[in-house]
Amino acid sequence: MASFVKTNSSDKKSLLDLAGGSGRLACLLAKNGYQVSLLDISSQMLSIAEEHADEQNLKINFYQDDMTDFFLNESFQTITCFADSINYLPDKVSVKKTFARVFDHLAAKGKFLFDIVTSHQINVGYRNFMYNNDDDPEKIFVWSSFPGEEKNSVDHDLKFFIYDKKLDAFRLYREVHHQISYPIEFYQRTLLEAGFKNIKISADFGRSKVKTNTDRVFFIAEK
Template sequence: MTTRLFSPPYSAYAAIYDQIGQRAFGERLARVILQLLAARSIQPRSVLDLACGTGAATLTFACAGLRATGVDRSPQMLERAIEAARLSDAEVAFREGDITDPPLDSKVDLVTCLYDAVNYLDDDASVHRFLQGAYRALDDGGVLVFDLNTRSRLMSSWEQGLVLAANSPDLYVTYQSWFDKAIDASPLIMTAFVRSEDGRWDRFDEEHVERAWPIATIESWLREAGFRALETMGYIDSTGELLRPVSEDYGRVLFVAAR
């Protein structure tokens, strides 16, 4: 029997993350957030983008004029973010770090943590640390915005067996996922074949585990962490449309909480 070796999440994947269309998702989410805040007369001047990945949202914020810092625990994702900032001439600071222990050197008006990143936290204490850290990083009146895949999405669309995620002359990617009730989470095995310049195919496998967090639990923990005004809404991935009232039936939900 051979044991399959997994690369850490978002290590090998970093090389193809933007290429398979993920970057556009973070960029749109950032634009929707800026519009949502503007509609409430909130014009943030600084942002701490936690779990920034390849910098899709961070650079969108920077290009909109915000002083932006991106934090991620994956050095490979950060490497791509730094290169994207260099190509766009945007001034952004990137740092390696964990969303449960955000940097606190200067307070900001906006903290974001986008595109499933909070689903990667696997126990209650980590979610509390994330919320408390975001609260401490914000100035009074500052806003935390993050999203979650709901349990209904993890139980339905992630439980589709084997999905062909990319199939081009140089790239072949599959996702295999299921919902594990014992851990209230959805493991996903990504297998990718990437053709290198000399024509050779390189394979990598990564395991990603997303935990289901109930909306009501997160809302109550936000209040416990000190956040006062709170809005929660559904988010349609394909259009960026926001839906109210929020429901566990939506695939993705967005939390907006003010300090």
């Protein structure tokens, strides 16, 4: 991973992307002048992210850690956590821990931006959901979703069929992802308990108000 570089918390461009995955957002932000750090629990995803950064000659700091219990010796003006990563946290306690860690790593007046998929999306949008990507005959992706055991939860069954020339056959790689959503009021209350203020919510990437059938909610909270 890239070596640690101290970020000046007074710089309005300092940003930490939590659960940054393959680094596509981090690279986009770095291209736009942000001093970006990326944190993810997966070493495989961090390796991919670092490759993307190297290919584009971008300077990004990478950290492997759990967003519910991370400690970096620096603060940031902005912390992001998108692609409904908060929904992957297993329970309410984990959400509370994450918000507390984010608050501790923000500079004064810093902002936390994140999104969640709503219970409407989980119960309606993902009902009988199936997606197939077979554009590449050697890499086939099948995504199916099923109701989870907990209220307002869903299990995503992801299957990857990768053609192996040596075997002249497809290898199956499978992942099951679990997501859960809580009422919007829970996230608002938990942000307040962590010390945040000026909490704003919106839909459609900030372009519209949240409704009962909104599938994704965007949050902005200030320290």
